Amino acid sequence: MGEQCILTHDVGTSGNKAALVSTSGKILGVAEKNYDVNYPKPGWAEQDPKQYWIAVVETTRELLKKTKADPQDVIGISLDAQMMSAIPVDKDGNALRPAMIWLDSRSEKQSDEFEAKFDPISQLLDFGNLPMTTAKDVIPKIWWIRDNEPKIFQKAYKWCDVKDYVIRQLVGDFYTDWSTALLFGLFHIQNHVWVDELIQGVGLSRDKLCEVVKTTDIVGTLTKEAAQQLGLTTETPVICGAGDAPATHVGSGAIRTNEGHLYLGTSGWVSVTVDNFTADPDTGIAAIYSGVPGKFMLIGEMESVAAPFKWFKDNLGGLECLMAMGKGCDPYDVINEEAASVGPGAKKLIFLPWMLGERAPIQDTMVRGGFINLSFHHGRPEIARAILEGVAYHIRWITKNIQKILDRGVLDPNQPKPQIQSLNACGGGAVSPLWMQIFADVLNKRIRPLKEPRHVAALGIAIISMVGLEIYPDFETAVDKVIKIEKDYYPNENLKPIYDEMYNVFEGIYPKLKEVYQTLNRGETH
Numbered sequence: 367m368g369e370q371c372i373l374t375h376d377v378g379t380s381g382n383k384a385a386l387v388s389t390s391g392k393i394l395g396v397a398e399k400n401y402d403v404n405y406p407k408p409g410w411a412e413q414d415p416k417q418y419w420i421a422v423v424e425t426t427r428e429l430l431k432k433t434k435a436d437p438q439d440v441i442g443i444s445l446d447a448q449m450m451s452a453i454p455v456d457k458d459g460n461a462l463r464p465a466m467i468w469l470d471s472r473s474e475k476q477s478d479e480f481e482a483k484f485d486p487i488s489q490l491l492d493f494g495n496l497p498m499t500t501a502k503d504v505i506p507k508i509w510w511i512r513d514n515e516p517k518i519f520q521k522a523y524k525w526c527d528v529k530d531y532v533i534r535q536l537v538g539d540f541y542t543d544w545s546t547a548l549l550f551g552l553f554h555i556q557n558h559v560w561v562d563e564l565i566q567g568v569g570l571s572r573d574k575l576c577e578v579v580k581t582t583d584i585v586g587t588l589t590k591e592a593a594q595q596l597g598l599t600t601e602t603p604v605i606c607g608a609g610d611a612p613a614t615h616v617g618s619g620a621i622r623t624n625e626g627h628l629y630l631g632t633s634g635w636v637s638v639t640v641d642n643f644t645a646d647p648d649t650g651i652a653a654i655y656s657g658v659p660g661k662f663m664l665i666g667e668m669e670s671v672a673a674p675f676k677w678f679k680d681n682l683g684g685l686e687c688l689m690a691m692g693k694g695c696d697p698y699d700v701i702n703e704e705a706a707s708v709g710p711g712a713k714k715l716i717f718l719p720w721m722l723g724e725r726a727p728i729q730d731t732m733v734r735g736g737f738i739n740l741s742f743h744h745g746r747p748e749i750a751r752a753i754l755e756g757v758a759y760h761i762r763w764i765t766k767n768i769q770k771i772l773d774r775g776v777l778d779p780n781q782p783k784p785q786i787q788s789l790n791a792c793g794g795g796a797v798s799p800l801w802m803q804i805f806a807d808v809l810n811k812r813i814r815p816l817k818e819p820r821h822v823a824a825l826g827i828a829i830i831s832m833v834g835l836e837i838y839p840d841f842e843t844a845v846d847k848v849i850k851i852e853k854d855y856y857p858n859e860n861l862k863p864i865y866d867e868m869y870n871v872f873e874g875i876y877p878k879l880k881e882v883y884q885t886l887n888r889g890e891t892h
Contacts, residue, residue, distance in 0.1 A: 368439045369394065373429070373598075374827040375422050377447035377528050378610065379403060379467065379632065382421035384429050385821060386440070387828035389837055391848030393821050395433035397425040403469065409501075411469035415453055415461040418528060419535045426596045437598045443536070443588070444605035444831045446613035446657075446823050447529035449549050452507035454522035459534035462518045466507045467528075471723070471731050473506035476513065480506055484567065486647040489551075493564045496654065497647055498551040500729060505551050505568050512569065522574065525550075529607060530576045536604050537586035542576040545612040545655040553578070555643045580659045581608045582834035605831040608657035610823060611635065611665060616657040617826025618792050619816070619849035621841055623661075624772075624784040628761065628805065628813070629822070630795025634671030636764045637663040638786060644775060649727035649767045657830050658841045664771060666726035666764035672795045674719050674735065674753050675701070682746060702800050705751035710807065711864050712748045714739050716872055717756030724760075727767045728876055732887040738875060754801050758808035759872040765789075765809060788812035790851070792822035799855075806855040808865045817850040825849065 369388050376383040381400035388394055401417040404410075422445075430437065450468040455461050466472075477500055486497035498505055504527075512519040526534065527550070530542045547553040547560070552568070552575070554561050560572050579585060584603045593600045607613065611629070615637055618627035626638040640662045645652035653662035679686065679697055686704065690697040721735035737752065744752075765786060773783045788811055795801055796819035806813040816822060829844045838844035 368434075368436055370439050370441050371435065372828040372831045373426065373440050373443040374824040374831070375425070375443075375445035375532070376610065376613075376823040376827070377418050377422070377445060377532060379448050379469070382418065382425055383824070384422070384425035385824035386429055386433055386435055387824055389832060391825060391828070393818060393824065394435070395429050396821065396824075397428040397432065399425050403467065404464065407472070409470070409472040411467050412464035413467055415465050415528075415531050418532055422532060422535075423595045426598070430597050437602075440598055440602055442603050442605055442831045442835050443598070444607040444827045445529055445532060446608050446610045446827050447527065447532065449527060449546060449609040449611065450502060450504055451528050452504050452511065453526045453528070453531050454511065454518055455524050455526055455531065455534070456521070457523045459531070459540075461531065462521055463511070463515065465528065465531075466510070468502055469722075470507060471501045473501040473510040474731075476506035476509035477501040477503065480509065480568070484564070489564075490645070493561045494554040494556060495551055495561055495564060496548050496553070496555060496652060497645065499647060499650070500725075501731065503551055504549065508570070509568070524576060525570070525574055526576060529609065533585060533604065533606070536588060536592050538589045539586060540576040541585040541606055542578055543581045543606045543608055544578060544659065545581065545609045545657065547576075547578045548655050549609065550575070579606050581606055581612070581657050581830050582659065584834060603835070605834045607827050607830060611637070612655055612657040612663065613823045613826035613830065614792065615639070615663045615826065616829050616841065616845070617822035617824070617849070618790045619845050619851075620790045621656065621658050621661065621845055624786075625790075626786050626788070627790040627792060630671050630791065630793035630801070632671065632673045632676075633667065633669050634761075634793060634795070635665050635667045636761055636768060636789065637665040638768055638772065640664045640772075640775075644771055646767065646771055650729045651726050651764070651767055651771060657826055664768055666768055668719075668726065668757075668760055668764065669722040669724055670719050670735070671757055672793070674717070674721055674757065675750075675795075677721065678750060678753055682749065685746070698798070701750050702798055704747035705754055706800050708747045708751040710861050711868050712752040712755055713744060714868075715744050715748050715752040716759075716868065716875070717749075717752040718875065719753070719756045719760055726764050730880070730883070732883045733876065733880070734883060734887065754804050755808065755868070756872070758801075758805050759869050761805065762809050762869055763873055786811065788814055791815040792819045794820055802855045806857045807861045808869065810857045810862060810865075812857070813855040815852045815855075817852045819852075
């Protein structure tokens with residue numbers, strides 16, 4: 367027998383990442399397998415659900431081989447996944463069509479229809495569910511299938527999200543967790559149950575939805591077929607797990623009330639832990655369930671975070687890629703060096719990071735990216751730094767609105783308002799020291815990147831599993847044991863005037879350009 371561990375899977379947008387995590391939080395090994403997102407038409411974004419399961423199987427077997435782990439040492443398996451997908455399946459768990467994933471925004475007509483029937487305020491007050499307001503929400507996607515593929519709509523035995531689909535392959539039954547169910551838009555926030563009246567109102571029935579359990583609940587053990595495919599035993603318990611953001615919330619370590627974290631992946635978000643549901647439909651900022659049952663994460667999402675930096679590398683960074691080959695380093699290291707050679711403010715160049723539409727604090731699928739104040743004295747280094755700063759400006763915009771919501775929650779004038787003092791940083795973007803300092807300076811807050819920023823979801827799911835398996839008595843104990851901070855970055859007060867000026871200009875740009883985006887991109891949703 368070797369070291370006991372949890373097998374985690376992060377079923378993301380671009381691929382699946384499997385990890386073996388020891389009970390002390392050590393990453394014993396990682397295996398990844400990519401799969402494609404298909405864009406058949408503008409605004410469409412689909413994936414073949416079978417690829418999720420193939421990726422889970424292949425990465426599990428690769429990981430067991432790579433680490434030489436004994437299947438008996440895998441004391442639990444769990445997963446997180448991308449959220450807000452619509453997957454109709456038959457009784458055996460076979461997908462009836464490609465998954466309409468979170469990037470899919472084709473359902474504008476159905477979204478308008480839904481909001482006309484159930485306005486956001488009535489959704490919250492009358493039904494107690496999280497208001498749905500965009501074409502990327504799940505019910506508009508289901509309605510699109512209803513309107514355009516009626517035979518599939520009628521044939522659907524269950525409607526699953528990505529994680530639910532994989533769990534069906536693991537244990538043979540249909541389960542979902544609170545966090546995933548909430549974003550279906552048919553789930554009562556306080557009572558933790560499906561809302562029958564709303565379900566009927568959208569033309570579904572409760573038996574079309576998965577059974578809802580806590581993130582920490584054991585939903586069964588591996589079926590014989592799943593165990594054989596994975597190379598594990600049928601005694602291996604499966605813990606329900608959480609959506610990607612709630613799992614990351616746990617893995618960030620910022621699970622206590624008023625603690626916050628910043629996730630910097632392809633997309634990203636700012637989140638603060640709160641004890642009760644709250645939302646601001648005007649900004650798209652809302653509390654969703656944390657991976658910690660009973661806690662919420664007040665979250666403002668950003669569609670394109672690290673993606674614009676990758677766009678720079680792929681389209682403008684040919685020289686940097688060649689330099690990196692010569693140095694034997696990562697191209698991003700070269701680009702970061704160039705960006706660091708430019709002073710704060712990027713010589714008054716502002717980047718608008720809205721390359722795929724935006725979610726918060728503006729909800730606009732038509733908005734797009736761009737550069738403001740571009741001149742002949744700007745080169746690649748200035749453009750690179752402007753991209754890093756532009757993302758930070760938008761994150762500051764979200765954080766400002768989250769703080770307003772926190773302030774509104776304090777009704778007693780004699781009670782101090784909770785302040786977002788610091789943010790734990792995670793995701794691939796958190797490995798850049800330059801970007802961490804830029805965030806600290808732009809937000810004027812302490813930024814605390816994790817020691818394992820790329821494996822934050824795996825650590826979160828491992829913690830959820832270990833609490834469910836009673837290895838740790840509670841989440842606080844587990845987080846204190848497992849999560850480690852790499853370094854604290856403090857804001858440079860001397861730069862505050864520069865970044866305040868640049869940020870104020872940034873915040874004022876969208877209202878001035880909104881009509882331009884509507885004119886240029888009307889009818890285009892991707």
